[in-house]
Amino acid sequence: MFYCPTRIIFADNAMQKAKEYIASFGKRALIVTGKNSAKQSGALSDTISVLREADINYALFDRITENPTLDIVMEGKSAFLQNNCDFVIGIGGGSPVDSAKAISLAAANSLNRDEMYNTSVFKKAYPILAIPLTAGTGTEVTQYSVLSDPLTKKKAGFGCDLAFPTLAVLDPKYTLTLPPKVTLHTALDALSHLLEGLYSNQRSPIVYPFIYKGIASIMKFLPIVLSKPENYLAREELMRDALYGGMVIAQGSTTLQHSIGYPLTSFYGIPHGLANAMVMEDIMELYYPAIQQELDDLFSYLQINKDNFYTWLKSLPFERKIDFSEDFIDKAIPQIMSSRNMALNPLPVTEQQVRTLLENLRKT
Missing domain, CATH: 1.20.1090.10 (Dehydroquinate synthase-like - alpha domain)
Known part of the structure; x- marks a missing residue:
């Protein structure tokens, strides 16, 4: 068996090639990323340009750190809902993309902190766009999200088909920095x-x-x-x-x-x-x-x-x-x-x- 429901665009100037697909996701995106790498790589500016060309508004949630926590996901869920977003964009290494998946599921299913590993309550998800900036995790084409709980110092993941990104946009130039x-x-x-x-x-x-x-x-x-x-x-x-x-x-x-x-x-x-x-x-x-x-x-x-x-x-x-x-x-x-x-x-x-x-x- 082989299952990969994610559309993959792997190319130079991949964001421009993805524009028509992104335009179908919704009218307001939550961009989930860290403080620096999305800017330094040029991926954030490319993403914002495409969103503007497609007449899509966005809110920026740039609080993701290495080894994202359940608490950060809950903050991202609040940002998603408060800004009336209808899809999520994860830009970065595994941490921002994993966080974007979890935020999509938390917002769509009204999950609280203690439910993030309970996949039985995951019934739906908002569209997820994954833009990797590293050549490592492969999370842009998986159903997994790995999160940390600072209260227990436990790092663990969940897997759910709803967490597969809808679209993965891969451009090697983003890894040059x-x-x-x-x-x-x-x-x-x-x-x-x-x-x-x-x-x-x-x-x-x-x-x-x-x-x-x-x-x-x-x-x-x-x-x-x-x-x-x-x-x-x-x-x-x-x-x-x-x-x-x-x-x-x-x-x-x-x-x-x-x-x-x-x-x-x-x-x-x-x-x-x-x-x-x-x-x-x-x-x-x-x-x-x-x-x-x-x-x-x-x-x-x-x-x-x-x-x-x-x-x-x-x-x-x-x-x-x-x-x-x-x-x-x-x-x-x-x-x-x-x-x-x-x-x-x-x-x-x-x-x-x-x-x-x-x-x-x-x-x-």
């Missing part, structure tokens, strides 16, 4: 998504071409972008790879590799893609006995072996270890084990195995 670390971390997130398409026990050969092509492309073009940030062709390839990753996890979701990263982000502010990368080798080793054939087929396509992949991963400039306490491990394990992603692992995973994975991250 990304800082090197953000470029790296978001690409590693996309790589994680592609690998987890093989790991998930809901894996489907339908998406294997996306997985193979996306991983090969990231391995080739990520080092190029890190050394030459202005290389448009390489940026275009990475944005397409992230799109592939989103389409992959929309079918099979994610696994322990994502679950273990959530508390690292919630407690220590580790960027999501980096958290995935820090455990990538250990997770592959853990899973390998259960999915040896799938991984061997992948490496055959890539014309490398598993050790070659680890060598490439080690060549990338990111931290592998962090300082944390035993107390953190004791708090993190229940969150990880109760995550919905754990049901999708390709083999049973014990608390002790999770503890070992976390201990391996600790600086000695």
Whole structure:
């Protein structure tokens, strides 16, 4: 099975090409974004120009930060309703787009803070336009939204078909202003998504071409972008790879590799893609006995072996270890084990195995 109800426009000057579709969404938009990246990339001005050309009014909600919270979503819901909006535009990385999805659902279904993870009460949604500014999350083509609860320090996601964006507008030029670390971390997130398409026990050969092509492309073009940030062709390839990753996890979701990263982000502010990368080798080793054939087929396509992949991963400039306490491990394990992603692992995973994975991250 393959399901992706999102219309995708991937092109130079993509916003102009999307104008006729955006005009059908409504007459007043809530633009959901952060403080800086939408302006710096040029995406905000492009969006506003298209809205004006289509005679669409808008309100700006630019309070989204990394790891958006339930409280910010509730503020966005109020802004949406107070400004009589009829569709929402998320501009940014995963945080603004995930927030836009949640705001659409919260406003359409009159949800309160405590209902945001209860998908059984989601009955409708306002149209969602997603404009990614990173090449990472793929959230522009998924049904997922990941939010944080500052009261419990828990980061978790929900999945609902109503959260699929109506339209995704991808223009590689918006990624040219990304800082090197953000470029790296978001690409590693996309790589994680592609690998987890093989790991998930809901894996489907339908998406294997996306997985193979996306991983090969990231391995080739990520080092190029890190050394030459202005290389448009390489940026275009990475944005397409992230799109592939989103389409992959929309079918099979994610696994322990994502679950273990959530508390690292919630407690220590580790960027999501980096958290995935820090455990990538250990997770592959853990899973390998259960999915040896799938991984061997992948490496055959890539014309490398598993050790070659680890060598490439080690060549990338990111931290592998962090300082944390035993107390953190004791708090993190229940969150990880109760995550919905754990049901999708390709083999049973014990608390002790999770503890070992976390201990391996600790600086000695």
